[in-house]
Amino acid sequence: MTKPSSTPPRRAQRIRNVGIADLRNYRLPIPGVVSILHRVSGLLMFLALPVVLCLFERSVRSAQDYESLVRCAQGWVFRLVLLALGWALLHHACAGVRFLLLDVHVGTERAAARFSSQLVLAVSLVLTALLALALFGVL
16 A cells, blocks of 8 residues: 655646736746747838838939938938848848758757757847947948
8 A cells, every 4th residue: 555645736737828917027938039039020120121112212213312311321310220120130030040940850959949049149139239330330
């Protein structure tokens, strides 16, 4: 006969939905952060596409329009917008490579997935910092 245990049996963990107010307290693991940033960067590039295409169309319309766009691009607001779009492109590309590798079952273990997420964040931020230095005339 087995000896009865002195500890009560564990209750099943209760699963509940996360409310909007709970989001401040919810700690997302780093692969989740990279995934959400990948979606945000894709959305940012998608929403900026009509503006970028309009600016491109204007730049090839005439020499005067091109010169006015060059003068506009000298402002710090325009450069900040370019930096944000540059971050979106760089992060989306780095995370996209990570997700393609995960699709072929490379780096799916927990430690490898965490490391690749940290690598994506580090590489995209370093490349964005280099872009910022180039945009603001330091490089």
